[in-house]
Amino acid sequence: MSDIVMELRDVRRTYRIGGGMFGKQRDLHALDGVSLQLRRGEVLALVGESGSGKSTLSRILLGLEAPTSGEVFLDGAPVASIRRRAFAARVQPVFQDPYSSLNPRKTVRQIIEAPLVIAGGVAASERLRRVRELLDILRMPERMLEAYPSQMSGGQRQRVAIARALISRPEIVVCDEPTSALDVSVQAEVLNLLMELRAEFGLTYLFISHDLAVVEYIADRVAVMQSGRLVEVADAEALFAAPAHDYTRRLLASALTVPAESSEA
Ligand SMILES: Nc1ncnc2c1ncn2[C@@H]1O[C@H](COP(=O)(O)OP(=O)(O)OP(=O)(O)O)[C@@H](O)[C@H]1O
Ligand SMILES: [Mg+2]
16 A cells, blocks of 8 residues: 555646626636645645635545546546545545535434445444444534534534544545634634544545644644645644745744734833
8 A cells, every 4th residue: 555645646727717797708727736645644734825726626635626637546546537436435525614514404313324325335224333433432422313403513513524524434534624613612622533533543634724723733744835836845843843935934924923912112
């Protein structure tokens, strides 16, 4: 088994924007020649200013969007050659907003087991056993099984979204701002859970965050995006200690700007 679990090679993603009565059509290069390797078992954080292409990259990793050009590989195989369902079982998302990502008309049990129902081939009793096991690992009470999303807190909903992502026993979990919609008090709890799950299930994470304190806390490596390109990919410790790229330095500096408490003048 190779050390590289997923890879992007010279991936471009172009959106045609404008046109109509709002002016001329033009191409927006959301990803502009991105090559990136995801190593087995790591937490790779993806940072960069708003609009730099982070979510676009995550959707391409998840197979939700196809690159305009370039290639994506999972365990050395071109993703285009892998069946959709088999791929989905191996690469799963956790999105930012647990309010809009959970179906309000389904119970927790139905939501979590849905990926197994869609994939087929797992008996109802085994599905329920796995749902219970995950609830237990995520420290959610058994009675939550028949609850609806509207009856849960944001933190509980995000746990349900995480359980749904893990039920198919994926290798890779792609998290796009998974804690930024949560109350500060539950952010750390959810982050710690994600890290526990990594050890328990041998997961690899791509983790998008605006919060550099969070990134410093959890990331093994950091990839920095600017205008659709990767400007720096480095070990987290090295990057926070001595960012090589000017853009990274500015990004770190802007996050560390705090109001001056006092001055000696
Ligand atoms: N479906 C789309 N159609 C047209 N343009 C898009 C589409 N999706 C993204 N874009 C554009 O592509 C660029 C990259 O967007 P993306 O959502 O990947 O950025 P991001 O880094 O995730 O930003 P944020 O930090 O705000 O979430 C932006 O200019 C965005 O407006
Ligand atoms: Mg985004």
